[in-house]
Amino acid sequence: MTVELIFDIAGVFFAIYLFFYATFIFIGNASAVINLFKARRRKLLDNILKHPYYFPVSIIVPAFNESFTILGTVDHLLHLDYEIYEIIIVDDGSTDDTATKIIDTYHMEKQEGPLRVQVPSKPIQEIYTSQFQKHRITLVRKENGRSKADAVNAGINVATYPYFIAMDADEILQTDALKNSARLVLEDENVVAVGGLLNISNGVTFKNARAVDTPLTRNPVAAMQSLEYTRAFMGSRVFNDSFNGNLNVSGGYGLFQKKAVIEIGGYDSKSVGEDMDLALRLHKHFAGKNIPYSIKFAADAVCWTQAPFTLKDLANQRSRWHRGLIQSMWNHRDFFMNRQYGHISLISYTYFLLYELLAPFVELAGVLLIALAIYTNYINWPFTIAVTILYSFFSVLQSLIFFAGRYFIQDYTYYSSDFVWAILISLADLFFFRPYLLLIRLFATLTYKKYLHSWNKIVRKSFD
Amino acid sequence: MNYFSLIYFLLILYTLISLGLISFVIIYQVYLKHQNNNQQANKIKWMLYFQNSILHPKEGHSLKIEARVWRKLRNIKTLIHFLDAFAAYLNGAHRDKFIQVVEFNLHEWIKLGAYYSRKPSLKKAYYASVCNRMPVSKHENYHVLADLLLTYLDDPSIYCKENVLKALYHFGLAKPIVSALHHLSGTRQLHDPKLISDGLLTYSGDKTELIEQLYDELPYFQTDYQIALINFFRLEPAAEILKDRLITLINDHQTNIDLTCAVLRYYTKFPVTAYQSIIIACLEGDEYELTDWEPRSVAASALVSYPSPETKEALIRSIYSKHWYVRRNSAQALAVLKVPLEELSEVFEGDDSYAKNQLNYFYRKQVSV
Numbered sequence: 001m002t003v004e005l006i007f008d009i010a011g012v013f014f015a016i017y018l019f020f021y022a023t024f025i026f027i028g029n030a031s032a033v034i035n036l037f038k039a040r041r042r043k044l045l046d047n048i049l050k051h052p053y054y055f056p057v058s059i060i061v062p063a064f065n066e067s068f069t070i071l072g073t074v075d076h077l078l079h080l081d082y083e084i085y086e087i088i089i090v091d092d093g094s095t096d097d098t099a100t101k102i103i104d105t106y107h108m109e110k111q112e113g114p115l116r117v118q119v120p121s122k123p124i125q126e127i128y129t130s131q132f133q134k135h136r137i138t139l140v141r142k143e144n145g146r147s148k149a150d151a152v153n154a155g156i157n158v159a160t161y162p163y164f165i166a167m168d169a170d171e172i173l174q175t176d177a178l179k180n181s182a183r184l185v186l187e188d189e190n191v192v193a194v195g196g197l198l199n200i201s202n203g204v205t206f207k208n209a210r211a212v213d214t215p216l217t218r219n220p221v222a223a224m225q226s227l228e229y230t231r232a233f234m235g236s237r238v239f240n241d242s243f244n245g246n247l248n249v250s251g252g253y254g255l256f257q258k259k260a261v262i263e264i265g266g267y268d269s270k271s272v273g274e275d276m277d278l279a280l281r282l283h284k285h286f287a288g289k290n291i292p293y294s295i296k297f298a299a300d301a302v303c304w305t306q307a308p309f310t311l312k313d314l315a316n317q318r319s320r321w322h323r324g325l326i327q328s329m330w331n332h333r334d335f336f337m338n339r340q341y342g343h344i345s346l347i348s349y350t351y352f353l354l355y356e357l358l359a360p361f362v363e364l365a366g367v368l369l370i371a372l373a374i375y376t377n378y379i380n381w382p383f384t385i386a387v388t389i390l391y392s393f394f395s396v397l398q399s400l401i402f403f404a405g406r407y408f409i410q411d412y413t414y415y416s417s418d419f420v421w422a423i424l425i426s427l428a429d430l431f432f433f434r435p436y437l438l439l440i441r442l443f444a445t446l447t448y449k450k451y452l453h454s455w456n457k458i459v460r461k462s463f464d
Numbered sequence: 465m466n467y468f469s470l471i472y473f474l475l476i477l478y479t480l481i482s483l484g485l486i487s488f489v490i491i492y493q494v495y496l497k498h499q500n501n502n503q504q505a506n507k508i509k510w511m512l513y514f515q516n517s518i519l520h521p522k523e524g525h526s527l528k529i530e531a532r533v534w535r536k537l538r539n540i541k542t543l544i545h546f547l548d549a550f551a552a553y554l555n556g557a558h559r560d561k562f563i564q565v566v567e568f569n570l571h572e573w574i575k576l577g578a579y580y581s582r583k584p585s586l587k588k589a590y591y592a593s594v595c596n597r598m599p600v601s602k603h604e605n606y607h608v609l610a611d612l613l614l615t616y617l618d619d620p621s622i623y624c625k626e627n628v629l630k631a632l633y634h635f636g637l638a639k640p641i642v643s644a645l646h647h648l649s650g651t652r653q654l655h656d657p658k659l660i661s662d663g664l665l666t667y668s669g670d671k672t673e674l675i676e677q678l679y680d681e682l683p684y685f686q687t688d689y690q691i692a693l694i695n696f697f698r699l700e701p702a703a704e705i706l707k708d709r710l711i712t713l714i715n716d717h718q719t720n721i722d723l724t725c726a727v728l729r730y731y732t733k734f735p736v737t738a739y740q741s742i743i744i745a746c747l748e749g750d751e752y753e754l755t756d757w758e759p760r761s762v763a764a765s766a767l768v769s770y771p772s773p774e775t776k777e778a779l780i781r782s783i784y785s786k787h788w789y790v791r792r793n794s795a796q797a798l799a800v801l802k803v804p805l806e807e808l809s810e811v812f813e814g815d816d817s818y819a820k821n822q823l824n825y826f827y828r829k830q831v832s833v
Contacts, residue, residue: 015467019474026478033485037492045540045586046593047623051662113825114818116788186656187622383468390475397482404489407496 003376010369017362021355022394028239029398035238036299036408053083054182057255058164059173060155061089062148066169067096069306071105073169078133079209082178086136088158089169092151093122093144102139106130119266121145121153146453148251149267149274156266159258166275167253167303172201174302175209181255181301190292192260192282195246196253196301197233197409200226202309211304216403216418216425221314223425224433225307227399234299234402234409241297245348247283249295251275253303260285260293271331272452273324280332287341300409315440322444323452329357360441396426503545510549518565519558527568534572538579540587547594554599563599570605577612585621592616592627596634600668610640617647625655629663636669642677649689657692664696671702679706687720694726698733707734714742725762735769743767744778747790757787764793768800776803783811783819795822799829 042048059077063070070089077087091099102108108128115124122143129138142154152166163185167173181194203217217223233250240246249256251274261267264281271277279295286293308314335341335349354362373379403422406412444451513533517526537543554562566573580591592613600606613628625648632641641664648655667674678693685693694710697703713719713727728746731739746763764782767775779801782794798808805812805827811819 012467015471018471022471022475022478026482030481030485033489042586042623045590046627047586047589047621049623049626049659051659055658113829114792114821116792186659189654189656383472387468387472387475390472390479394475394479394482397479397486401482401486401489404486404493407493408489 003372003378007369007373007378010365014366014369017354018391022391024351024355025235025398029235029401031242032235032238033401033405033408035242036234036405039299040408049183049186051183051186054179054186055163056084056086056161057082057178057182058155058159058161058258059085059087059178060152060159060164060166061087061169062092062151062155062166063089063094063098063169064092064144064151065094065096065098067094067098067101069170070098071101073171074102074106074137076172076206076209078135079175080173080178081175082182084161085178086138086160088138088140088155090140090142090151090155090158092142092148092154099139099141102137103128106132106137108137108139115157117157118262119153119156120269121150121157121266124154124157127158145269147269147271147274149271149277150269152274153266153269156258156261162258163255164258164261165253165255166251168251168305170306171252172206172209172211172304173253174211174304177253177301177303178255181298184296184298185255185257188294188296190294191296192257192286192293193249193279193295194255194301195237195249195295195297196255196303197237197297197299198229198250198252199302199304200229200307201304202226202307204304206304211302211412214412215415216421218421219309220425220428221311222307222309223421224429225314227403227422227425227429229307230402230406231399233297234405235398237297238299240348243343243347244294245343246295246297247279247344247348247352248276249279252305253301255301271324271327272320273328276324276328277331280328280335283341283344284332284335287344302410311436315436318437318440319444319447319451320454322441323448325352325356326445326448327452329353360438360445363438364442392427392430395430396423399426399429503548506542506545507548507552510546511552514549514553514562518561527565529565529569529572531572534576537576540590543590543594551597559599563601566599567601567603567605570603570609574605574609574612577609581612581615585619585624588616588619589621589624589627592624592631595631596627598631598634600635606635607637607640610635610637614640614644614647617644617653618651622655625653626659626663629655629660630666633663633667636667638667638669638674638677641667641674642681645678645685645689645693646681649684649686652686654688657688657695660689660692661695661699664693665699671700672705675700675703675705679709687723690720691723691726694723694730698726698730703730704734707731707736711736711739711742714739714746721756721759724759728759728762728766732766732769737770740767740770740772740775743770744774747778747782747794757785757790760785760787761789761793764790764797768797771801776801776807779803780808780811783822784816791819791822795819795826798823799826 061070061073061077066073074087074089089102091102108130111127111129113127115127122145124140124142126141127138128141129136131137138158140154140158142151145151145154155166156164163182165173165178177196181196184194185191200217200222202219202222203215204211205213216226237246254275260282261278264278264285267274268277268281282293282295285291308317329352335345336353337350338345341349370379370384400419400422403419407414516522517530533546537546550562553559577591577595580587595609595613610632613631616624616628619625629641629644632644645660664674675697678696682690682693697706697710707730710727710730714724719727724746728743731743743763743766746759747767748760760782764779767779776798779794779798782790783798785791785794808823811823814820
């Protein structure tokens with residue numbers, strides 16, 4: 001095979017690959033902007049279900065050594081603008097004083113009652129409860145299950161209400177988040193899960209579960225993730241929502257119908273990407289049996305999460321995510337080109353396969369081919385430079401559309417310097433973070449078996 | 465190199481459209497900001513109009529809003545600003561005068577509603593939401609307005625339907641509400657039962673009249689709607705008048721299980737001693753499949769309103785049920801009824817550790833309360 005032939009085949013492949021990617025991103029983002037614009041107009045014209053209270057919800061907060069953040073998280077949860085909810089903190093065998101802090105702060109008492117185990121989890125050792133303000137707070141102490149899934153399952157067994165929220169212990173649920181996601185369930189009785197919009201809390205100031213000052217953090221690692229989250233949640237999630245094609249309800253914030261989750265056996269504690277695995281199993285359960293259902297995304301249900309602010313922590317987090325992705329995609333490979341699952345199979349699963357799972361290899365092959373082309377002097381420099389500049393510009397624009405579009409969802413503090421910073425970070429994302437993350441994902445793929453269940457704790461700061 | 469040219473061309477195209485999108489997003493934000501500033505100015509403009517034409521007209525007394533104004537209100541933004549100004553007077557010192565203005569111009573408002581009925585859902589829903597904030601009076605034109613709003617129910621938007629229903633509850637007219645629910649049920653449009661039952665609780669008219677009318681039509685609604693109505697009856701004190709009638713639904717063994725549960729909950733709130741045996745039969749009877757634990761568990765909870773030796777015996781028997789919730793609710797009911805522990809010795813001395821656990825838990829809880 002001649003070098004020319006290799007380049008010709010590769011050229012066709014990369015042209016098609018880039019064509020579908022750019023088209024998908026472009027159509028997705030354009031339709032997401034239109035959807036967000038329509039949602040904003042609906043709100044302005046009272047096209048919204050307002051209800052004094054919707055339905056009772058259990059908020060499950062799995063915590064493993066979250067001594068720094070747990071009290072702040074619970075305190076913010078107590079400020080939710082929602083009538084009936086309970087907070088269940090699942091202490092997953094912490095070795096720090098997470099449990100003691102909660103017991104002391106909320107004057108909890110030990111309970112010994114019957115427990116109906118409906119989904120599997122490691123044994124529950126103790127349950128403490130207290131009534132604080134008008135909400136019940138429950139602390140579940142259990143054996144460490146080495147997974148978030150196991151902790152949430154324990155929370156489901158203790159939950160008393162028909163819907164539950166699964167979130168992380170280092171997050172702030174915005175005061176109207178629960179209301180805005182619950183609304184979707186009242187709008188459509190077939191909704192079994194609602195995902196929320198995750199924002200990066202680094203640099204943001206909160207008061208009573210409300211973001212009062214929202215500058216784009218000046219830490220470049222966190223700022224890059226801030227743009228990335230905005231792009232992912234406001235872009236692809238909103239777009240996928242239009243055809244019930246979201247393959248994931250983020251573990252950071254999801255509202256679920258308890259009955260539906262119990263029906264599929266709860267979270268899979270062996271799964272590293274437990275959130276994606278659950279969403280895929282929900283799709284499989286309902287679509288497979290032709291039961292009408294939908295998994296919705298509420299762009300105005302905002303949850304603030306702490307992003308890793310060092311490259312090392314970012315690498316740890318992304319490696320785990322990528323291994324979780326590989327595991328979920330492989331475990332649910334029957335979604336691939338399966339007519340039974342309609343758009344989920346044809347669009348969402350195929351996109352994830354080609355542009356998330358296989359992307360590291362395609363990108364690596366691209367880099368190697370460019371190197372080979374330079375070496376063999378086969379490269380068309382004017383064309384390469386022009387496409388690179390054009391694609392960079394296109395890519396930066398996709399980030400900026402949603403950075404500016406955040407105001408469709410709610411009132412963020414506007415700083416003109418943030419816009420300039422966002423442009424710089426978008427460029428840094430393109431030329432530094434993406435290559436860095438490419439290496440991380442390659443490493444995660446190559447060490448999949450070895451480190452699948454490894455867990456490196458990420459450094460957190462307590463909320464102010 | 466043709467495919468490369470295609471990519472090149474597409475990237476240019478996408479980039480240009482993306483530039484258009486970002487410009488749109490930014491311009492729209494600026495526009496909204498400008499709108500916010502404008503809104504205040506427009507509101508003041510309309511307030512001045514009301515001052516000059518209603519409060520201090522040049523030619524004596526006037527309640528009429530001119531035809532040219534009604535024409536302008538066909539623009540949704542103008543309508544928003546107009547209503548902002550109107551609400552400021554309606555909620556202020558001139559409330560009585562502005563209530564008269566509403567009544568006097570109701571006919572024109574209905575004509576405006578007829579205009580909006582041909583507009584997209586978004587605008588129809590907004591018009592209906594404004595009706596929900598209108599002052600209510602006995603004026604006969606409210607019936608005409610209610611009839612107009614009923615035509616909005618054919619719109620597929622859930623917001624439009626809900627805003628119409630809210631407006632009808634607000635008007636306090638029973639007949640249009642029954643017609644609206646009939647229409648939704650008859651055309652198999654699902655509307656969340658919770659929205660219906662909670663919405664009916666906000667009804668501002670004669671609740672007895674509404675309850676009677678809804679009860680008369682109950683058999684003709686779809687099951688989801690029937691459940692919503694029974695839930696409303698349970699939550700509404702005036703619905704006690706139905707306590708001798710709803711029992712027929714339990715007696716009819718063809719009744720849907722969820723509906724039976726709703727009726728059982730009604731009889732927890734409004735107990736009738738004579739029906740105790742029927743409720744005990746729901747707990748223990750064999751008319752349900754073994755897997756149908758829901759009516760049994762609800763019946764167990766309902767029995768807290770029927771203290772008697774028969775109730776106690778039935779609950780003790782049910783504490784051994786194979787269904788977790790039946791057992792749980794029976795134990796809870798026994799604790800709530802304060803059945804003395806010595807009368808439960810059979811359970812405590814028996815082999816069923818689940819039954820013992822349940823009882824222990826609820827009795828301990830009772831003591832701590």
